[in-house]
Amino acid sequence: MSKYSLKICHLYPDLLNLYGDRGNILALSYRAGLRDIDTEIVALSMGQSFEKDQYDIVFFGGGQDAEQKMIRRDLVTVKGEAVKEAVEEGMVFLCICGGYQMMGHYYQEQDGEKIDCLGALNVYTEARKQRFIGNTEYRCELPINDPIIYGFENHSGRTYLGDNVRPLAKVVYGKGNNGEDGTEGAVYKNVIASYSHGSLLPKNPELCDYILTLALKRRFGEDFTLKPADNQFEEIARKEFDSCKK
């Protein structure tokens, strides 16, 4: 047993299990392990309540439309208030694609129907016919050494940011939030949201470490620092991706 451990909550892993988003959990767990930090992964699905004092990092991924419809209700009615409180209190969240959209106020379908979402993030999403699909490169606005983040986007929703929400990154290649304003993802308190699959964190180890650090400081105090890790293979993957992304 290590002195340090983190509890990662994986929201609806049995329904939102697409596009390799579970790779983000594997990355958090692997890179914590490199620093002798234990991780415990808690799966939280339909009908189970969100215990907001229990977790250090919450992961919320994307799914297919049918599955996302199933969850929206559960998210709003069963977990809603607790998740919102946790966000306000600074719990660390990573939300990808569908998870990102569902944290916002609403999702408007192509036929105009508005589906209420959680409203924990001041963003909203409108569906469009054309899907944004392809490799992406972004310049991350968070304080990390190598700001370039790589991923793969696949979404028909266009997300627009409201007050108090900063973009996670500027688009270098790809479409990002809406294909119009050059922004990608969102940051609010300790919530980090993005459209990037890929998986996002394995190929962006600095972002992964940034998220781990946020959670560790919150749990073990501001003085906590993460030991550096050897990123040799991550660098190989990044270089390889950069050479064939377009």
Place this chain on the structure above:
Amino acid sequence: MRSFRVGFALIIAGGIRLSLRLLGKGATALPGKIAVKIAPRFIREMASGCDIITVTGTNGKTTTTHMISESLRKSGYYVATNVSGANLSSGIATTFAQELRPVRRAVSKGLKPVYVLEIDEAAFAKVAGDLSPKVCVVTNLFRDQLDRFGELLYTRDCIEKGLDMTDALILLNADDSMIAALRKNRESRTEFYGVDERSMTRNNVTDTVASRALPASSDAEYCLSCKRKYEYGARSFGHFGTYSCSSCGDTRQEPQQSVYFDPTKSSSDPGLPLVFQGKDYSVEGVLPIPGSHNIYNAAAAFAACTSFGKIIGDPKLSPIQVAAALSEVQPAFGRMEKIRVGDKSFCILLVKNPVGLDRALSMVASASDADGMYLLLNSNIADGTDVSWIWDVDFESKTMPDKLYVSGERFGDMLLRLIYSGVDTNQLRYASMSEAFVLFEEALSACEPGKCLYVLPNYTSMLALRKFLVGKYRLKDFWR
């Protein structure tokens, strides 16, 4: 009577095929594409009066088609099938153009012709009506290159649309809840095949702690009509099993034809004994191609052959004869074919999507002759440009061979996938795609005598590897 247009299209298609072949090209799709351009009714007219069996679904199409074809050949049929797996309408049209003369010749020799066609799910919606098949086999529904095909329910809608344009007997996989749901409104012409419940185990029995912490991604944990989580009596793999929904009562249908095997025996090594069971028979055979997914393909092929025999009234396609023929089938191109090189061998397993890779890893993990595994990952259009799916595969619960090799245009992604699953980096050798063949040679020479190097490429990396191997080891080229 064939229309003038179709006759003209045939001549042009023949000409294109000949020219492409002279140039050393495969000519698997272009002749048919042009033929359909010239004569939009090309497929309908060519298929008219033919006996046709179709195979669709996300995984196992090629192997199932191959198993049906080979079994029917052994039973005295002349089988026309897709030219090297080209399964869009262009490939189907090419097949008809190309098979015209061979079929005539076969008939004059007294052979009965039959078309066994694998059809892409989206293409199935468009061409099934033109084909008016006798039997439609639907294998399964797993996520597959979502950036190309969109979501799973869309895929199922395509299959549904195609089925409704035929009056064929429909053979569905009983163990796949999403496929079995296609019976609704088609009950009178639907039959099921599947695995005997006694041969299933609970999923994840041998899984390690790591994978229990993060279970593998499944495609159908919940009942889609009432959103209740399925309860399973037993499972085989993925979302296959004896599911039931406590809310709407939807439950796995008892298959008319099922396969029994001893679940304690490995399906990775050759010769797993199978028992094919029906209402009034039970016959023995063996699994012709290793791998647990191939048990389903064999069950589908068995059901297709015996049902087809019943429809056209051929006593030679009795359960006992089909089981015997099926047991002798050899693997198809890139699907578990084992190639001997001196005192060792290599085996290629094409992996295109999460369940395919999951099954291949599981097969290598329990193959007693495995001494090395070589993964190749490309991301061209034909592969799907998104490689995220490798993270959906449960590497964590699989025992890896000691020697691991990685290449392909996206070798970096696969490298990270292996490392993040806990593989020791000292076990790993990797190379970019331009050096993939050098690495192959290295891997083969490091393989112990009597052992086998398992090669798991995705689609375009397999084509490249195959091309290299054809030259190097004088393998038969795939379109010949």
